[in-house]
Amino acid sequence: MKKTLTLIAAAIMLAACNPAQTVIKTKVPPRPAGQQDMIQFRAEPIADVGIGVVGLGDRGSGAVYRLPFVPGCHVAAICDVVPERAQHMLDELKDRGLTANVYSGAEDSYKALCEDPSVDLVYICTDWVHHVPIALYAMEHGKHVALEVPSAETLEACWDLVNTSERTRKHCVILENCCYDFFELTALQMAREGMFGEIIHAEGAYHHNLDYYWPRYWNNWRLEFNSKHRGDLYPTHGFGPICQALNIHRGDRLTTLVAMDTDPFNGPKHYKAVTGKDCPDFQGGDVTMTMLRTAKGKTILVEHDVMTPRPYDRMYQLVGTDGYAGKYPTEQICLRSEGTGRISYDDLGGELVIEGEELEKLMAEHRSPILTPELEALAKKVGGHGGMDFIMDYRMVYCLNHGLPMDMDVYDLAEWCCVTELSRISLQNGSRPVEVPDFTRGAWDRVQGFDYAFAE
Ligand SMILES: NC(=O)c1ccc[n+]([C@@H]2O[C@H](COP(=O)([O-])OP(=O)(O)OC[C@H]3O[C@@H](n4cnc5c(N)ncnc54)[C@H](O)[C@@H]3O)[C@@H](O)[C@H]2O)c1
Known part of the structure; x- marks a missing residue:
């Protein structure tokens, strides 16, 4: 008995002395009394959604071009801190026989757009620093x-968006276009039909050599941000689509995260090339890897690399008990094969690989329910990353038109974005595990399985 107690005491002491054994917890603010969650939230239908676009750089100007092609909405207002950008966009709208209210010239010009009664939805395409203040102001003003x-x-920003959305009863949607890529849409449908058995592991990434992009960003905002912050700063393209396939907050939830990164080998060189200045204290590692675990025992790997000439890659790999879908480097689906009964060291694969024309045929048989042939044709015509940007806009407007729950809600936004600060916390603590907060505050298994909403 005494020996057992001594052993238990020694184990407790060891855990206390070894910080790697303990999971770091971040603060979960209690839901204020009277406030309800936004799971499956339905707003009043809006027949013709007036959209106010803020930030008219690369993405914002693309949105102003696309949105007039989306049925059920119009661009009601545009805003950029740079007046020439706003004027240029207005001229382009006028060339198409359209117009919009214009707000520009000051950092807080967006406030007047958020107060504009012709605006129902504020569509935010600024640099990262301005996203959240604009979103909070918009929801507070009924948009x-x-x-x-x-x-x-940041985690604080995630909680602010969750709390403000819950309190004001306004949708807060993350514009994650990669959830609407043709491969991701189809693989998600296959996963939902059970073709891969149970999805137990998934990988997603943002590998994008930004050499040619760095100088294009307004005020060098992106490289400045990378220079000041460690962690995965851009997780959602890879992470969002796989969270949908893993039914995150639709029957499962993220519980723990650990991260590791390289030193910033190239970051300071890019900084010098763009600004002409040295940045000896550059924070962002060139390659950051984050691993997560879910309550149901599934695992996820997310990678971020915008600094090396590695080919563009979002990984998007779903690993199931009976099958696999992978988008990069080659689109393929793998299923179990009966095999030949022989072991061959020339061909190590024991799986049935479906790619090329055969894959196209299979994908046509498992189309996403949101992807009608008409929508696919229009999306490819209007474009935006091959059409996925258009499908994203179309679905958001469709749900607002019909008062339906959004495909991506405020909890998706918080879960996908919290990786940035949580990975930083892990990195700054020697890759210690960090608890992923439950942004739904207990409602993560009320809905079972990811699904799209449709009008009756
Ligand atoms: N989904 C995608 O595929 C994708 C691709 C590229 C960028 N992005 C994201 O889109 C956003 C914008 O990126 P970008 O490449 O268009 O950047 P950008 O630098 O080209 O444009 C940013 C614009 O915001 C404006 N702006 C800054 N502060 C403002 C304020 N307070 N009020 C009004 N306007 C303001 C700037 O004048 C500029 O025109 C970023 O969040 C970026 O991460 C997404």
Whole structure:
């Protein structure tokens, strides 16, 4: 008995002395009394959604081009801190026989757009620092909001968006276009039909050599942000679509995260090339890897690399008990094969690989329910990353038109974006595990399985 107690005491002491054994917890603010969650939230239908676009750089100007092609909405207002950008966009609208209210010239010009009664939805395409203040102001002034990715860079911002959305009863949507890529849409449908058995592991990434993009960003905002912050700063393109396939907060939830990164080998060189200045204290590692575990025992790997010439890659790999879907480097589906009964060291694969024309045929048989042939044709014609941007806009407007729950809610936004600060906390603590907060505050298994809403 005495020996057992001594052993238990020794184990407790060891855990206390070894910080790697303990999971770091962040603060979960209690839901204020009287406030309800936004799971499956339905707003009043809006027949013709007036959209106010804030930030008219690369993404915002693309949105102003696309949105007039989306049925059930119109661009009601535009805003950029740079007056020439706003004027240029207005001229382009006028060339198409359209017009919009214009707000520009000051950092807080967006406030007047958020107060404009012709605006129902504020569509935010600014640099990262301005996303959240604009979104909060918009919801406080009775508007739904849609935020470019990554929508929030800190845990505090994630909680502010969740709480403000819950309190004001306004949608807060993350504009994660990669959830609407043709491969991701189809693989998600296959997963939902059970073709891969149970999805037990998934990988997603943002590998994008930004050499040619760095100098294009307004005021060098992106490289400045990378220079000041460690962690995965852009997780959602890879992470969002796989969270949908894993039914995150639709029957499962993220519980723990650990991260590791390289030193910033290239970051300071890019900084010098763009600004002409040295940055000896550059924070962001060139490659950051984050691993997560879910309550149901599934695992996820997310990677971020915008600094090396590695080919563009979002990984998007779903690993199931009976099958696999992978988008990069080659689109393929793998299923179990009966095999030949022989072991061959020339061909190590024991799986049935479906790719090329055969894959196209299979994908046509498992189309996403949201992807009608008409929508696919229009999306490819209007474009935006091959059409996925258009499908994203179309679905958001469709749900607002019919008063339906959004495909991506405020909890998706918070879960996908919290990786940034949580990975930083893990990195700054020697890759210690960090608890992923439950942004639904207990409602993560009320809905079972990811689904899209349709009008009756
Ligand atoms: N989903 C995607 O595929 C994708 C691709 C690229 C960028 N993005 C995201 O889109 C956002 C914008 O990126 P970008 O490449 O268009 O950047 P950008 O630098 O080209 O444009 C940013 C614009 O915001 C404006 N702006 C800054 N502060 C403002 C304020 N207070 N009020 C009004 N306007 C303001 C700037 O003048 C500029 O025109 C970022 O969040 C980025 O991460 C998403």
